[in-house]
Amino acid sequence: MGSYLNPGNKGFQESLNSKIYVDKTGLIEKTNAALNTRQKFMCVSRPRRFGKSMAADMLAAYYARGEDSAELFEALKISKAESYEKHRNQYDVIKVNMQEFLSMTHSMDEMLVMLQKYLIFDLMDHFETVRFRDEHNLIQVMKDIYSKTNHSFIILIDEWDCLFREYKQDKEAQKKYLDFLRAWLKDKDYVALAYMTGILPIKKYGSHSALNMFTEYSMTDPGDLAEYFGFTEKEVFALCEKYDMSFEEAKMWYDGYQLIAHRQTGNEIYSMYSPKSVVEAMLRHKFGTYWNQTETYEALKIYIQMDMDGLKDSVVRMLAGDAVSIHIGTFSNDMTTFATKDDVLTLLVHLGYLTYNSTAETVSIPNKEVSQEYINARRYFR
Template sequence: MIDEWDCLFREFQQDCNAQKKYLDFLRVWLKDKDYVALAYMTGILPIKKYGSHSALNMFTEYSMTDPGDLAEYFGFTEQETSELCEKYEMNFDEAKKWYDGYHLMVHRQMGNEICSIYNPKSVVEAMMRHKFGTYWNQTETYEALKIYIQMDMDGLKDSVIRMLAGEGVPVNVGTFSNDMTTFATKDDVLTLLGHLGYLAYDSVNETVRIPNKEVSQEYVNAISTMNWYGVAESVEDSRKLLESLWALDEEAVAAGIEKAHDEMH
């Protein structure tokens, strides 16, 4: 068993020579060896490819873009999260808003089934602290997200804006080189963000979107420190408009809608 097999690719992103040696070592060590009954590797990134071929083509891969029949084990299922909310006296609808959004396809004998997966780290923190919030950024910071979305290749900025508005955007996950440095198109960046958990992938419609409130907050944090001033202001205006709506403040709602209408024209 090898945990975080891709650590070298994430921690030493620019050292291509070391990465190649590492993959060659794994291939020589594991491939077609009589002493290996089963090799089990976990990590964020899929197995690195050399051109059109994989250096480790003897593995069956399960990922965020193609989870297969292991999808329900990638996190807490909706039923498990509901039971935890009942046990710890937390509001399930609120938990769904904060931590749901990863809808993975499970392959069954009777047909495919969509499974809602919740971030286990965040759900556990929310239950133990008895408070919903952004707990994912204790392991990942918005700076990591900022690096990728500020590339803005092929209109990435527009795609992020659309996703912040709740839309899904088309993506081709087939061009991804399975590392964190080789980006030829916007699709490569979006695919990486899907593997990192910053986006949820819809394999049926081949689109990605921001999964939930917790992750959306990470995008807001990242954008607030970038030169996307218009976007940051629009996000903040949307937040204020929603708060006014829930507060039944009709004057503030009317002013917010009028401002949005003026900006659109």
């Protein structure tokens, strides 16, 4: 067990030990179905504090060799799935948080050097009987391991998009980062599953993406993962009963993210709630603003100030309860490239400050908690 290779169960164990834990292990059945298929590349983007890191911890605990996680999962939903026993603790898992490496370095080049150095250290320490062609090349090291063991890896990348949020203007660094991820992951036999989480979908250059092998699941198109993008109405109702809190108030404060799962049997609409907000409200026994006390609030102020194509007027309309038409197709999946008001509104959907109705192609302010932040920023509407 290393820091990044098969990192253990501690993260998921802490989630299970928490006062409030909502079972989202059904996600594992979805990732099991993608293993060693053309759908093995998954990028899940959703707002801050919507359970992205918890999901990565859960997947690491389930898949990783070295520790038997049966006791953790035996009472959870995934234990009833047909694929449960087949894949539990059967893979070598690499789990990295890109924000950690970005915070420890001062440039993109330095970050990538450190990332590869640390991963190679864990890999060579664990697979000590393997002879390596190039001990300084991460891709070749993983190829050599796969050639010797015939065991593929599950790669979990948390905060994959942090570079695009902190190096907003550095297009060269962004391109170099995407090229590294493509070279590391694409067309590699040693990848059984690559699962990335972030706030932003994968960056597009023109009409193309360097990571076009990934299936994206986002706030504008959650696919069949919609029910794992927060707490469902049923889950919130159960928590309100348990903690003797008003479900009607919880709905007013935190409901409003309408995510549509498009399926062969028809569309299914999920009414999703911010997990951070619901948990805080239950534990504090008080409804209020909890989720949006993050750095993304600064983005809300900055982008409203731009007032592109009458953006402020659209915000005023949405504060009055209106929905505003939007075209999301031109959004470049970064925080600086904006051609129209629609691009800014699409970014606010991914940040969690708006909700998108894919059927009507409109956006609106989801709930009282979020609307309060627009009210706080009302001086920028003038």
